[in-house]
Amino acid sequence: MKEFSDKVIQWYSKNKRALPWRQNPSPYKTWLSEIILQQTRIAQGLGYYTNIINKYETIQDLAAGKESEVLKLWQGLGYYNRARNMHFTARYLVEKNRGHFPNTYEELIKLKGVGRYTAAAIASICFDEPIPVIDGNVYRVISRCFLIDIPIPSNRAYHYFKGRLAELMDARRPGDFNQGVMELGALICIPKNPHCKQCPLRDHCAARRENRIAAYPFKAEKKRRSNRYFNFLLIRCDGELLMLRRNQKDIWAKLYTFPLIECKTPQAKRRLKEALQVEDIQLLGKTLHALTHQNLHIKFWSIDPGPTTYKRLQTHFGATSIPARETGTYAVPKPVENFLNQVFSTNFCTFDRKAST
Ligand code: SF4
Structure with a gap:
């Protein structure tokens, strides 16, 4: 387990992309980036993040902004409830908690617009709470390494992967571990033709060993639109x-x-x-x-x-x-x-x- 975590963290520290919210991370920056990146690729979200952080440097600035201005900055990103909830939560935290984010997963997830993914990201990256972050990239890496046949996305899969990751994680560096697995999924263990030769987990990966990479992650049937x-x-x-x-x-x-x-x-x-x-x-x-x-x-x-x-x-x-x-x-x-x-x-x-x- 320790070897798995060490390999992820070492690879991440050498290969992570220089993204603006990773420089001097703060709960505000992490929260903003995670809200923007829900349902959005980094290449698309980056410009929006930059525009929003330039206009609202602090959570107090965001809380003082008008909702219509926030929506205008968000225009084109879709899923507009994210922007409305973000603005609501900024106002709520400024009014009720002097602009501070709570420092535990249990409290973070109570905030409007903050789901288990964002709460886990802020808790682990900013407050070192050993709680796994699970997104599509994480499902892909872990299901391939361990040949997990539970269909995703589903609640059952979420809880199973969460338990598995909690065992694999180095509890002293949960933020780097979580970001490392996500980054591996984004850059190396990509959906088609993953770069297994460059993967730090290749010796742990059962899908590679058994030549069954294309079968994972195991997906639930899609609903028709x-x-x-x-x-x-x-x-x-x-x-x-x-x-x-x-x-x-x-x-x-x-x-x-x-x-x-x-x-x-x-x-x-x-x-x-x-x-x-x-x-x-x-x-x-x-x-x-x-x-x-x-x-x-x-x-x-x-x-x-x-x-x-x-x-x-x-x-x-x-x-x-x-x-x-x-x-x-x-x-x-x-x-x-x-x-x-x-x-x-x-x-x-x-x-x-x-x-x-
Ligand atoms: S060895 Fe290949 S399939 Fe396995 S985790 Fe690494 S990139 Fe993904």
């Missing part, structure tokens, strides 16, 4: 367009989008025209946006009504009329951002002129 059909409506009049803030009970809560008609099947232009009682409606573009459990089939429609119909539709959707040029200042979901970038960056003047006439 459901399909949703979104029709976003760019309703424009006199240089303004309608936008609204989404409610809390669905994806993209509190972000801004155009008025939306969601349907169970792809919707024909004629049906939308009838439903909205407008004279004309034009398809501007379409895209497929895949979330973890949903495929969103999105169409963007343009409607240019006169002032009376514009007002009627504004009331109907409970939307806000905003100057078209200001759309970039609102936090919007990724597919809407992509659409705005594509259409308005190239045709903004045309769009604006058209909308003004």
Whole structure:
């Protein structure tokens, strides 16, 4: 056991990537990075981390920031509840605990938005608590080394791997051990064609010995994604367009989008025209946006009504009329951002002129 842990820690100390949250780690930096990196690759999350830490150097700065500004910085990263919970927790800790994080796993996991992964990471990296951190990389390395046939992800697998890792871990350096296993999974024991020759665990690895690497980690069958059909409506009049803030009970809560008609099947232009009682409606573009459990089939429609119909539709959707040029200042979901970038960056003047006439 000790040899396993020593090899991981030695390899990690020589090969770890120089990531900003690893330099002079603090609970605030570790927490921020772990929240950002949930469901996000490091290459994508790095820029977001830098932007957030530059704007909010301390947890007090973050707590003092507006939620809308935090969401704007988070734009494009997805899973926006992470940002909302992060902001809530910053305020909570500043108000209730003078900005200090609790120093045990048991207390950390009580914080909003902090799950067992993030709590274990902060507890082990910042407070030396010997508690294993388990993510997809860890599942892969450990299941290959020990040929573990429990399907992941599952609660049963989590508890089994946690016990196994607790036995393997050097309790004096839990943070380095945890980060070492994760880093090995990210750089060496990658899903396809792992770099076994460079792996410090090659002598411990049963999957390599038995030539069964591709069979691990043992995965539970994936759930099928459901399909949703979104029709976003760019309703424009006199240089303004309608936008609204989404409610809390669905994806993209509190972000801004155009008025939306969601349907169970792809919707024909004629049906939308009838439903909205407008004279004309034009398809501007379409895209497929895949979330973890949903495929969103999105169409963007343009409607240019006169002032009376514009007002009627504004009331109907409970939307806000905003100057078209200001759309970039609102936090919007990724597919809407992509659409705005594509259409308005190239045709903004045309769009604006058209909308003004
Ligand atoms: S020897 Fe290969 S399969 Fe085994 S842990 Fe190392 S990289 Fe992964």
